[in-house]
Amino acid sequence: MAIEKTYAEINEKIKSGKAVVLTAEEVISLVEEKGITEAARSVDVVTTGTFGAMCSSGVFLNFGHSKPRIRMQKVWLNGVPAYTGIAAVDAYLGATELPEDDPCNNNYPGEFRYGGGHVIQDLVARKQVKLEAVSYGTDCYPRKELETFLTLDDLNEATLFNPRNAYQNYNCAVNLSGRTIYTYMGMLKPNLGNAHYSSAGQLSPLLNDPYFLTIGIGTRIFLGGGVGYVAWNGTQHFPGIQQDSAGKSYGPAGGTLSVIGDLKQMKPNWLVGTSFLGYGATLSVGLGIPIPILNEEVMRCVSVTDRDLYAPIVDYSEAYGQRIPGNLGFASYAELKSGRINLNGREIPTAPLSSYPKAREVAGILKNWIQKGEFLLTEPVKLLPSYKDEIASRTLEIKGI
Amino acid sequence: MSPKKIILRFGKDIADKPIIYCLVRDYDLVINILKANVDQNKEGTMVLELTGEKYDQGLAFLKNQGVRVQPLAEEVFRNEEKCTSCGACTDICPSGALYMERPSMEVKFESDNCIVCQICVKICPVKAMEVRF
Numbered sequence: 001m002a003i004e005k006t007y008a009e010i011n012e013k014i015k016s017g018k019a020v021v022l023t024a025e026e027v028i029s030l031v032e033e034k035g036i037t038e039a040a041r042s043v044d045v046v047t048t049g050t051f052g053a054m055c056s057s058g059v060f061l062n063f064g065h066s067k068p069r070i071r072m073q074k075v076w077l078n079g080v081p082a083y084t085g086i087a088a089v090d091a092y093l094g095a096t097e098l099p100e101d102d103p104c105n106n107n108y109p110g111e112f113r114y115g116g117g118h119v120i121q122d123l124v125a126r127k128q129v130k131l132e133a134v135s136y137g138t139d140c141y142p143r144k145e146l147e148t149f150l151t152l153d154d155l156n157e158a159t160l161f162n163p164r165n166a167y168q169n170y171n172c173a174v175n176l177s178g179r180t181i182y183t184y185m186g187m188l189k190p191n192l193g194n195a196h197y198s199s200a201g202q203l204s205p206l207l208n209d210p211y212f213l214t215i216g217i218g219t220r221i222f223l224g225g226g227v228g229y230v231a232w233n234g235t236q237h238f239p240g241i242q243q244d245s246a247g248k249s250y251g252p253a254g255g256t257l258s259v260i261g262d263l264k265q266m267k268p269n270w271l272v273g274t275s276f277l278g279y280g281a282t283l284s285v286g287l288g289i290p291i292p293i294l295n296e297e298v299m300r301c302v303s304v305t306d307r308d309l310y311a312p313i314v315d316y317s318e319a320y321g322q323r324i325p326g327n328l329g330f331a332s333y334a335e336l337k338s339g340r341i342n343l344n345g346r347e348i349p350t351a352p353l354s355s356y357p358k359a360r361e362v363a364g365i366l367k368n369w370i371q372k373g374e375f376l377l378t379e380p381v382k383l384l385p386s387y388k389d390e391i392a393s394r395t396l397e398i399k400g401i
Numbered sequence: 402m403s404p405k406k407i408i409l410r411f412g413k414d415i416a417d418k419p420i421i422y423c424l425v426r427d428y429d430l431v432i433n434i435l436k437a438n439v440d441q442n443k444e445g446t447m448v449l450e451l452t453g454e455k456y457d458q459g460l461a462f463l464k465n466q467g468v469r470v471q472p473l474a475e476e477v478f479r480n481e482e483k484c485t486s487c488g489a490c491t492d493i494c495p496s497g498a499l500y501m502e503r504p505s506m507e508v509k510f511e512s513d514n515c516i517v518c519q520i521c522v523k524i525c526p527v528k529a530m531e532v533r534f
Contacts (some may be wrong), residue, residue: 343507351493354487356506
């Protein structure tokens with residue numbers, strides 16, 4: 001008889017402390033030993049995790065009203081501007097925002113030592129942050145400027161809202177040119193001197209639910225060390241199955257998530273200000289998703305290993321920047337994690353940009369929360385588009401008037 | 402105790418002389434070159450470990466030749482609290498002092514192998530690598 005479990009049944013088991021929870025790493029050996037059916041019968045939840053730079057992250061802030069009031073047409077937090085084209089004393093601080101006096105790449109490669117992501121980490125660490133605001137003055141908002149210090153606890157709301165996180169899969173970046181290049185994939189040495197990848201592979205949330213059978217709007221998740229929710233699909237959500245020119249399949253890629261949560265209950269070791277030499281500032285985010293084992297199909301998906309998952313190898317010296325389609329081939333995460341890949345008969349050293357030990361820690365913490373009955377699963381209000389929806393990416397064409 | 406690391410700086414006027422060879426032949430010193438950047442048109446630098454009974458005479462010879470000798474006082478440290486073990490440094494570090502332990506995928510730092518080139522300090526995305534004097 002086919003195995004079918006409901007969210008309610010799984011939650012009952014969690015509440016009574018009887019749920020069987022494994023991480024996406026631990027479940028692999030169980031499935032290898034017992035098979036899909038037996039594993040699906042015995043396991044209720046599989047936890048996933050990832051920790052890496054996620055540029056499309058930021059926080060909505062409400063500062064409260066000063067006396068006299070100011071509308072806050074422009075604001076800066078520790079010198080980093082935040083977007084204020086919304087209601088009075090609301091702002092959105094983006095992870096990649098830089099101080100206006102940052103030298104950027106004028107002194108190439110720029111260091112980008114402090115940006116929006118670093119401000120977010122300082123806020124979560126309960127450090128005092130300098131707020132500056134200016135405005136044009138109105139009858140109802142007479143004040144024109146303001147300078148003060150605040151901590152996260154002084155704010156009315158601080159809502160982390162990340163429009164594009166948890167990339168299902170990512171490129172393996174290489175450099176075919178004759179000079180060192182500095183990218184959001186790190187420092188790439190000339191003439192295929194190294195290869196950088198950025199995924200937790202077999203632990204990564206969306207590689208464990210490749211067809212979006214369980215993750216949807218309202219899914220409760222581990223976000224930044226606290227609890228968050230899936231708000232929507234992420235921007236550039238183009239779930240698909242990778243293929244080479246001969247039509248051979250190389251597994252899932254293309255999905256993204258938009259996630260939300262209360263910054264005040266998050267932790268500074270899971271939201272880390274990050275700088276990429278020659279590229280910019282961003283935020284490294286710890287994110288984990290529990291996958292309810294509703295049936296054997298879901299179990300088959302979470303039993304995926306690094307040997308089954310592939311990253312496309314892309315040249316970042318020209319092909320990426322010039323949007324030249326195609327890739328140089330695929331490398332499995334098992335190969336990438338071994339420290340060397342083979343490309344056109346050449347051995348290239350590899351290094352990750354996302355932390356596998358931290359990904360493992362996220363999945364472990366989430367497992368612990370569920371085992372202790374502190375974290376219940378939510379049935380999505382609506383599932384997200386999958387590869388079946390065949391969403392094609394649009395490009396931006398440069399047109400005259 | 403590991404041998405002291407010293408840094409030699411030589412001007413372009415002496416960059417073409419076989420100075421290191423003399424340290425071995427005339428002073429019987431054991432030399433481990435950790436880093437060398439010698440260009441006949443520029444000032445050269447060399448980081449090395451030097452041991453032997455005639456250590457002091459060897460240093461005096463270097464100074465006579467116009468080589469400026471200083472102890473390698475700077476050291477690179479890893480701030481363990483900040484390091485996330487992302488791994489971005491592990492294929493950039495030229496001496497293998499920073500490396501990935503497998504299968505745990507934890508980043509390890511073997512400071513004895515560090516040649517203080519400081520490239521990790523520049524590229525570490527979370528600024529976990531620090532220079533101390």
